Amino acid sequence: MTGLKLFCPEIIHTNSKIVFQFTVKKKGEIALFDQLVRTAVAMEHAHIVYSRTLATMVVLVAVTAVCAEVHSAITLRVSGGFNYVRCQREDLDLRCRVDITAAGIDHFTSLTLFGSVPFRDRNDLDLLVTLDSLSGNANIEGDFLKGEGVSSYGNLNIQNNMPAPYLGLIWPSYPVLTRPIFRCVANGINSDGQAAVISTSIQIETVDANCVKERSQADLTKLLVKMGRTSNLSEKVEAQLVSLDTRSYESKFKCAHVDEIMDHQTESLKENFENLGYKLDNLLEKDFSYMMKKLTDEMDELQRVLSSLEQNINNKLRSLDLHRERFDVSSVYQGRVYLLSKSVQVFSIIHAQSRCLKLGGYLLEVDDNEEMRFVSKFLFSGPRTVHFWTGANDIQSENMFVYFHSKKRVPRIKWVDKQPDNYDNKEHCVEITGKGLNDLPCDSNGKIVCEVPL
Numbered sequence: 001m002t003g004l005k006l007f008c009p010e011i012i013h014t015n016s017k018i019v020f021q022f023t024v025k026k027k028g029e030i031a032l033f034d035q036l037v038r039t040a041v042a043m044e045h046a047h048i049v050y051s052r053t054l055a056t057m058v059v060l061v062a063v064t065a066v067c068a069e070v071h072s073a074i075t076l077r078v079s080g081g082f083n084y085v086r087c088q089r090e091d092l093d094l095r096c097r098v099d100i101t102a103a104g105i106d107h108f109t110s111l112t113l114f115g116s117v118p119f120r121d122r123n124d125l126d127l128l129v130t131l132d133s134l135s136g137n138a139n140i141e142g143d144f145l146k147g148e149g150v151s152s153y154g155n156l157n158i159q160n161n162m163p164a165p166y167l168g169l170i171w172p173s174y175p176v177l178t179r180p181i182f183r184c185v186a187n188g189i190n191s192d193g194q195a196a197v198i199s200t201s202i203q204i205e206t207v208d209a210n211c212v213k214e215r216s217q218a219d220l221t222k223l224l225v226k227m228g229r230t231s232n233l234s235e236k237v238e239a240q241l242v243s244l245d246t247r248s249y250e251s252k253f254k255c256a257h258v259d260e261i262m263d264h265q266t267e268s269l270k271e272n273f274e275n276l277g278y279k280l281d282n283l284l285e286k287d288f289s290y291m292m293k294k295l296t297d298e299m300d301e302l303q304r305v306l307s308s309l310e311q312n313i314n315n316k317l318r319s320l321d322l323h324r325e326r327f328d329v330s331s332v333y334q335g336r337v338y339l340l341s342k343s344v345q346v347f348s349i350i351h352a353q354s355r356c357l358k359l360g361g362y363l364l365e366v367d368d369n370e371e372m373r374f375v376s377k378f379l380f381s382g383p384r385t386v387h388f389w390t391g392a393n394d395i396q397s398e399n400m401f402v403y404f405h406s407k408k409r410v411p412r413i414k415w416v417d418k419q420p421d422n423y424d425n426k427e428h429c430v431e432i433t434g435k436g437l438n439d440l441p442c443d444s445n446g447k448i449v450c451e452v453p454l
Contacts, residue, residue, distance in 0.1 A: 073102035074200045076184045080174070092174035094128075096184035097166045098198075105188035105196050108156050109133050111167040112187075116180035117144055125183055131156060131167045138167055148172070179203055327359075330378040332454065338364065338375055339450040344386050349404055349429060352389060352448040361452030362405035363391030364432065369413050372432070379449065380434050387446030392430035392437065398422065401430065413437065 079093045096113060098105075110132040114125040127141045129152040138154035140146075154167035167184070183201040190196040327339040339359060349363070356362050366372050379388050391404040399420070401410040413436070420427065420439035429442035432449065 073099045073104070074184060074186055074198050075099075076182060076200050076202045078182065078202060078204050090174070092171040093168065094171070094182055095166065095168035096186075096200075098164055098186050100164055103186065103188075103196075103198060104190055105186070105198070106191050107133075108165050108186060108188040110187045111154060111156065111165060112185045113167060113169060113182065114185070115182040117142065123181065125181060128182075129154075129167065129169050138169075140169070145171075327450070330375075333371070333374050336361075336451055336453045338378055339452060340379060340388070341447045341450075344445055344447055347387075347389050347429065347442060347444055347446050347448070349389075349391070349393060349395075349442060353391065353404055355448065356405075356450035356452075359450055359452055361450045363389070363403075364449040364451045365391055365403040365406060365408070366413055366432065366437070367411060372413055372436070375432060375449070376434055379432065384434070387431040387440060387444055388433075389446050389448050390430050390432050390437070393428055393442070394420075394422075394439075395428045395442070410437075 074096065076094070076096050079095075080090045094113065094115070096111060098108070098111070110130060112130045113128045115128050116124075117126045120126065126144070128145065129138055129140050131138045131154040133156055136156070138152040140150055140152050149172045150169060152167075152169045154165075155163075156165045157163050165186070181201060181203045183199060185197060185199040188196050326343070327341055330338040330340075339356075339361070341355070353363050364375065366375065392401050392410045393404060394401045396402070399422070401420070402408060403410065410430075415436045416433055416438040417435070419437070420430070422428070422439060426441045427439040429440055429444075430437050431440055431446065432438075
């Protein structure tokens with residue numbers, strides 16, 4: 001390349017950035033320089049910063065995105081978000097696209113975008129926007145995006161001969177975050193009829209208010225350099241006037257004119273310096289006020305939710321106190337309590353469920369062994385004389401135990417040794433004992449155990 005040389009031959013790696021610097025000495029190489037810039041712009045996830053002067057042209061290519069967990073069939077691109085030249089926030093355009101031929105998915109059911117949000121850990125990703133085959137629309141999901149002017153777009157393109165599926169959002173004046181992370185997830189069905197998931201993540205570089213401060217300091221340095229050049233010019237003019245040794249009116253007039261120009265330029269530079277300081281202080285104050293207001297509003301909302309939750313729990317506990325004549329009430333366990341009927345009756349799973357519903361709950365559903373230990377300690381604090389009934393049963397399908405209320409399968413929890421055994425082909429309901437679960441005939445006598453969420 002004529003007139004083009006590598007200014008700095010090495011590639012410098014700094015915080016996931018790669019910087020190249022080139023110098024072009026001839027003005028005739030502008031077209032070649034512009035071609036170099038366009039080539040750099042074509043790089044994925046690259047921000048381009050370049051300057052062009054009469055004597056020297058420099059291009060700095062800063063690769064500011066780091067990709068991880070990449071699937072070759074799905075790409076996630078980011079543009080905007082922060083202008084490194086102007087040092088200011090801009091609209092963030094986040095776009096996810098799927099290559100149908102490489103994805104191995106015959107039918108796409110959804111595309112989803114997740115990302116870092118303000119006031120949260122950057123690794124704790126929140127749901128931003130979804131696109132599914134049922135609605136066919138790109139829907140904004142995050143409450144924190146409401147009122148921010150965020151828009152979404154996308155299409156699954158599930159018909160034949162359609163373009164590749166894509167999903168994106170445009171976030172105006174994207175808030176300043178430190179290296180936020182975004183993730184795109186595609187769900188669908190492969191050729192074997194199995195569920196398939198592919199995803200990709202991207203982490204981008206952003207700049208906070210310090211960037212504005214650094215840019216202002218750079219501008220100030222340029223102003224000081226100009227002041228120094230003006231001072232040197234004044235000294236040269238004054239030296240020339242002395243060497244000429246003339247006291248003519250014309251020489252005095254020129255000297256006075258030069259002094260006037262110097263005074264005017266110096267005053268203008270001082271004024272520009274003061275304006276820069278004012279703008280910097282004003283910008284920092286606005287950013288700080290905005291972040292503090294956001295934080296205060298979220299804390300107020302959290303306090304309101306906590307107060308409401310506390311009031312609801314207290315109301316529920318007071319309501320349960322009214323039933324203590326007919327039920328024993330346990331202490332609180334993971335947001336719920338357990339009620340044991342005091343009377344012994346012939347068990348009817350439908351009647352028992354109805355009694356629990358009136359209390360705001362349902363027949364006992366044990367989710368794990370830890371919950372079983374808590375419930376057993378409550379039930380067997382005194383001598384055991386009767387059966388304690390749960391909502392578990394295999395009435396509909398033999399040995400397929402489900403809970404009567406939620407219809408969920410009974411998990412792998414502790415049973416009494418060699419149980420369930422469906423003795424005499426009559427045991428289809430389940431009691432809880434001190435040693436685990438046990439199946440019994442559904443018409444046996446016992447007490448019911450209700451589980452009541454607070």
